[in-house]
Amino acid sequence: MTHDFNASPQVDEQETAFSESRRGFLKLAALTGAVVSTASSHALAAGDIGFLAKDLSDDKLTDMYRTILRIRWHERTQADQMLTNPDYRGYNHFYAGQEAVATGVCAALRNDGPFKQIDLVYSSHRPSGHAIAKGVDIPKMVAEMDFRATGMNGGYGAEMHISDPSVGFIGADGMIGPAPVIASGSAFAFRARKSDQVAVVFAGDGNYAAPHFHSTLNNAKMLNLPLIYVCENNLYHQYAHYSYSCPHKDIADAAGAYGIETAIVDGQDVIQVYNAAKAAVDRARAGQGPTFIEAKTYRYYNHWGAPGAKAGELGAFGYDPLAITSFRPEREVRAWMQRDPVDISRKILVDWGVLDDSRAAEIETEIKAEIADAFEWGLSQPLCTPEDGLRHVFAEGTVPARQFG
Amino acid sequence: MVQKSWMYSVLEAVHYEMKQDPAMTWIFELTPPVASTPGKPVINLETEFGRERVVNTGIDENWMASAVLGAGLAGSKSATYIPYQGALMPLQVIQNVAGKLRHKTGGLAEMPVVWIIEMTGQTPGFGQQHSCYEEDSYYMHIPGVRTVIPSTPYDAKGMMHAALRSPDPVVYLYPAGLRTLTEEVPDEPYEVPLDKAAVRMEGNDLTIVSSGAGMPGVLEAAEVLTGEGMSVEVIDLRCLKEMDTDTIVTSVAKTKRLLTVDQSYYTLAPGAEVIARAAENVEGARFKRVAFPDAPPPASPEMFTWMRPNAEGIAGAARALV
Numbered sequence: 001m002t003h004d005f006n007a008s009p010q011v012d013e014q015e016t017a018f019s020e021s022r023r024g025f026l027k028l029a030a031l032t033g034a035v036v037s038t039a040s041s042h043a044l045a046a047g048d049i050g051f052l053a054k055d056l057s058d059d060k061l062t063d064m065y066r067t068i069l070r071i072r073w074h075e076r077t078q079a080d081q082m083l084t085n086p087d088y089r090g091y092n093h094f095y096a097g098q099e100a101v102a103t104g105v106c107a108a109l110r111n112d113g114p115f116k117q118i119d120l121v122y123s124s125h126r127p128s129g130h131a132i133a134k135g136v137d138i139p140k141m142v143a144e145m146d147f148r149a150t151g152m153n154g155g156y157g158a159e160m161h162i163s164d165p166s167v168g169f170i171g172a173d174g175m176i177g178p179a180p181v182i183a184s185g186s187a188f189a190f191r192a193r194k195s196d197q198v199a200v201v202f203a204g205d206g207n208y209a210a211p212h213f214h215s216t217l218n219n220a221k222m223l224n225l226p227l228i229y230v231c232e233n234n235l236y237h238q239y240a241h242y243s244y245s246c247p248h249k250d251i252a253d254a255a256g257a258y259g260i261e262t263a264i265v266d267g268q269d270v271i272q273v274y275n276a277a278k279a280a281v282d283r284a285r286a287g288q289g290p291t292f293i294e295a296k297t298y299r300y301y302n303h304w305g306a307p308g309a310k311a312g313e314l315g316a317f318g319y320d321p322l323a324i325t326s327f328r329p330e331r332e333v334r335a336w337m338q339r340d341p342v343d344i345s346r347k348i349l350v351d352w353g354v355l356d357d358s359r360a361a362e363i364e365t366e367i368k369a370e371i372a373d374a375f376e377w378g379l380s381q382p383l384c385t386p387e388d389g390l391r392h393v394f395a396e397g398t399v400p401a402r403q404f405g
Numbered sequence: 406m407v408q409k410s411w412m413y414s415v416l417e418a419v420h421y422e423m424k425q426d427p428a429m430t431w432i433f434e435l436t437p438p439v440a441s442t443p444g445k446p447v448i449n450l451e452t453e454f455g456r457e458r459v460v461n462t463g464i465d466e467n468w469m470a471s472a473v474l475g476a477g478l479a480g481s482k483s484a485t486y487i488p489y490q491g492a493l494m495p496l497q498v499i500q501n502v503a504g505k506l507r508h509k510t511g512g513l514a515e516m517p518v519v520w521i522i523e524m525t526g527q528t529p530g531f532g533q534q535h536s537c538y539e540e541d542s543y544y545m546h547i548p549g550v551r552t553v554i555p556s557t558p559y560d561a562k563g564m565m566h567a568a569l570r571s572p573d574p575v576v577y578l579y580p581a582g583l584r585t586l587t588e589e590v591p592d593e594p595y596e597v598p599l600d601k602a603a604v605r606m607e608g609n610d611l612t613i614v615s616s617g618a619g620m621p622g623v624l625e626a627a628e629v630l631t632g633e634g635m636s637v638e639v640i641d642l643r644c645l646k647e648m649d650t651d652t653i654v655t656s657v658a659k660t661k662r663l664l665t666v667d668q669s670y671y672t673l674a675p676g677a678e679v680i681a682r683a684a685e686n687v688e689g690a691r692f693k694r695v696a697f698p699d700a701p702p703p704a705s706p707e708m709f710t711w712m713r714p715n716a717e718g719i720a721g722a723a724r725a726l727v
Contacts, residue, residue, distance in 0.1 A: 089530060089706065147530065147705040158532050158704035174534035175490060176464040209463020237464055238435050245463025389708030393700045402671040403714045405664065405695045405722025 052278040053271045058354045062363070064107050064270055065345050065355070069367040071099040071129045072342050074138065076314060077371050078128075078145070079301065081379075083311040088379070090145040092159050094301035095129035096314065100341035101232050101295045104273025105200060106133035108281045111167055118168040119281075122183040122201040124232075125160050126299075127172035130202050134169040136162070138371070142378030155384040156392060176237070177210035179203060180229060184216050187225035187290070198226045198284040206237025208254065209245040217258040217292065226284035228277065229255065231294045232267065236328065238303050255292035267295030268339045271348055298336035302328075406589035413442040414558040414590045415521075415579075418565035419484065420448050421594050423458070429569075430476050431459045432469045432485040436523075442587075470495030470520055474503050474574070477518035482569060484519040489581060492522050492540045503574045504549035516574040519565075526618055526668045526697075526713070527582030532704030538618060538668040538697065541675055544576045545645035551599050552646040554578040556620040558588050560643060563597030571599060578645075580618035580668075602649035604656070608636035611727050612656040614679045615666040616642035619714065623666050626719035635727060645675055650682045657683040661690045662726050666719050671696040693726045695719055 053061070075096040081088040095102070109119040111134060123130040131141055136152060144151030145159050152164055163171025170186070173179045183201035190197045207213050208231075220227045231251050235242055248254055252262040261283065263276040273295055280291035300315040302308055308316035315337060317330045349355045355363070390398040409417070416438055423429045431438055431450055438450035438459060451459045462469055469485040476483035487495060499520065506514040525531070526538025544552045551573050555561040561579075568575040605620075606627055615623040620641055627637045638656050642648065657663045663683050665676025674696045683690060695714045702709050 091530070147707070149705075155705035155708070156532070156703045158530065160534065161532055161704065174532070177494075206464045209465045209468075211465065211467055240461060244461055245465075384703075384705035384707045386707050386711030389703045389705070389712045390698055390700055399699045400671075401712075402694065402696045402698045403712055404718045405693045405725060 051275045053274045056274075060107070061349055061352070061354050064103050064274070065349055065360070066363060066367060067103045067107070067133050068099040068270060068342055068345050069364055070138065070371065071102065071132045072096060073368050073371040074128060074132060074142075074374075075301075077375055078142075079306045079309050080311045081375065082306045083309060089147060090159065091305050092128055092145065093126040093304050094299060094306070095126050097300035097336065097341070098126075098232055098234060098267065098295075098297045099129055100270035100273050100345065101230065101267045101297055102129040102133035102202065104270040105202070105228070105230055105277040105293075106130070106135075107270075107274050108277035109134075109168070109198070109200065111135045115165060115168070116195070117197065119198045119200060120168045120170050120183070120186050122170050122179045122186075122199070123172045124179060124203055124207075125172060125174045125176070126204065127159070127162055131162055131164070131169050131172075134164075135167040136164045136169055139374040139377040142374045143381045146379055146381075147384060148378065148381035149384045149388075150381045151378070154388070154392075176204075176206050177212040180207065180216040181212045183229075184220050184225055184227050187220065187227035188223060190226050191223065196226075196285040198228060198281055200228045200230060202230045202232060204237060205231065205233040205235065205242040205246065205251060207231070208242070208251050209237075213254075214258075217255055217260055217290070220290040221258050221260050224287070224289040226287075227290040228280045228284060229290065229292045230277075231255075231292065232297055233294055234297050234299045236299070236303065250294060252292055252294040255294075260290050260292050262292045262294070264294045264296065267297030268336075268341045268344055269348075270341060270345045298333075300333065300337060406591060407442065407444055408587045409442045409445070409558055409562075409590040410440065410587050411558045411561055411584050413440040413445065413448065414562035415565050416440045416448045416450065417590075417592070418562045418569070418594065420450060420453070422482065422566065422569045423450065423454055426482050428480070429458070429482040430473070430484075432462060432472060432483075433460070434462045434464055434466070434469060435488045435490070436486050437461070438486070464491070466491035466494035467498065471498045471502075473518045473520065474498060474516065477516045477574070478514065480515075482517040484521060484569065486521045487523060489523040489525040489537075490535065492524060493543060495520055495522070496543060499544070499550055499574070499576065500547050504547040507549055507573075515572055517569070517572060519568045519575045519577050521577045521579055524578055524580045524617065525582070526580070526702070529706035529709045530704060533701040536702040536704075536709060538580070538702075539670055541578060541617065541645055541667075541669050542673045544578065545648075545675060545678070546673075547576075547646070550574050550576055550646065551644070552576040552578065553599055553644050554580065554617040555597070555643060556580070556583060556617050556641050558586055558590050560597050560603070562590055563595050564599065564643070566594050567596040567599050570596070575599065578617060582618045583621075597643075600644050600647050600649060602643055602652040603641045604638065604652065605641050606631075606637055606639040608638040609660060610636040611662045611664060611723055612638045612640060612653075612660045613664045613666060613719070613723065614640045614642060614653060614676065616645065616675055618668045619666045622714060622716045622719055625716035626723065629716065629720050630723055635723070637723070642675060642679070648678060648682065650686070653679055653683055654686040657687045657690050661687070662692075663690055664693045664695065664719070664723055664726055666714055667694075667696040668714060669697060670699050672699050691726060693722050695722050
């Protein structure tokens, strides 16, 4: 089910138009999405028609639209807090622009039920979208990100470490590398205990260069594990374009070399992502092993925080002071924003007669209010008690204070 | 002399050594080797020496750490800057290869390599994986590798020269919280030895020993205590391996009271080794330790800032000891 959307002739013309190869690659990547939507040279394939998603109920499709909006308005509201509220201390590695990936994947998973039956998601240091799509309590997540005692993790973890196992969200990991390998261990346990659960890991393009990437795929294939590796290729790891660390245009090519089933999808289109994820989940549950999904996507904000963003406006533009030698051209950001996952999902649902424009707008208003309430609740929660820092080191008790001699 | 920032001082040393030695290489992943300071030219190793010698890699600290070792074994002086996110990824190659290589080759292996390993521990809010300050204990335990931790821009430059010229592999710990420090630093190359502690203040009532990011709080506390009439001797370890036992013992023999201060976890923090060496060599001394509790650093600033040793806690511990 590999969907090669660099096969279109338009792409080759674009590629030859740029003399310096990395530059061309970069621009090509920015154009990739547009090419997908206009290419008509290939037959209808998995990604282009409703396929698996067309059988979903109107309610399920509408829920996916709601999830995309929840992520989007969480990110926008938090960015505005960071930019306008001097008392707000939270931060994020913003997920805006990538909403369709988390939403499409998690819509194909089992998210409700006893812990030993639901599917598990391992996230990255860019976790808010994955968390929301997996079904965490958003007000508690908002509280956690602002270090509140009643937050999802009691204020201990904050953004890079959010976790809620009760919905199968094993959680974020601030490090590049370990999560995929650990996720393969969960998949190993599922197979060993004859469960039909699947383990999903979301990791960025930067993970490719880490040895963990290769260890994960090799072992997942060797042991035929029910693992879905979702590579969110948003083109940048930290501040560097992925061409600095990966020789492949499609990272899925590397996964293919391990003998793993691969799919490349337009990460801005939730239906395409869902189709690939559903097929992968079905294969994993049937004992047919791992799948590697590369979602071509883009983040609207810089690597970390909100430099370059303005309150009330979506996205961050211009020079990121943290980037120094490698930064994103503003036109690249704007080109990707033309293929916005919120707009695309809305248009599909309207085209399919699931919603009309006014109902779609109403839903967005409802979600905005829901997120505003989540922030109001989260930011009114109590701060942590300093001494509690000595708890949760071991299952029981506290460790001694040592900072006073 | 010009006031220079920490990173400018370090890169000035690296820049000089790279100009002297066309074989020398530098590997980085997140932190470009760029620094500026008012009144001085911008240093940019990548643009000056080119991408053959100065490499921006993927997020793969194992490769970075191993590659500089391989470069060193091939006869090229080599250094890498490992940001704090990956500060212990190189542990295996440093602990189980580099540290044992000279010994197991009967002295044949030459390793003119430096791993600059960033430590944090300063920023409230980032939590467990981005606020930890613990690498000193891990790396100082390894035989065969010199582990140093300068705490001033002057020492940072001089120890970088010494590290790059040393035939031994060097773990050069860089507490990122000190990046805001500036001081007068000579333009000329100079070396600060890789095995000598520095006495920062002389006194008779109490010895305080610390290192790296612990030093600013210690110096602040020492000033307060001096104002209260206490005569405080402050030692900056600078070198964790090999540790300068003489300077510690000489001081504690005089003061008979030793307070150690670490931002690292209490168990096996550098101060534990300092106290052990003093106890072995000085009769009748009294000891106390200030350190981060044996808990990962929490994200909540309320919890974190309470747990991190500060000047007030250090001064309180000093008063209790004297």
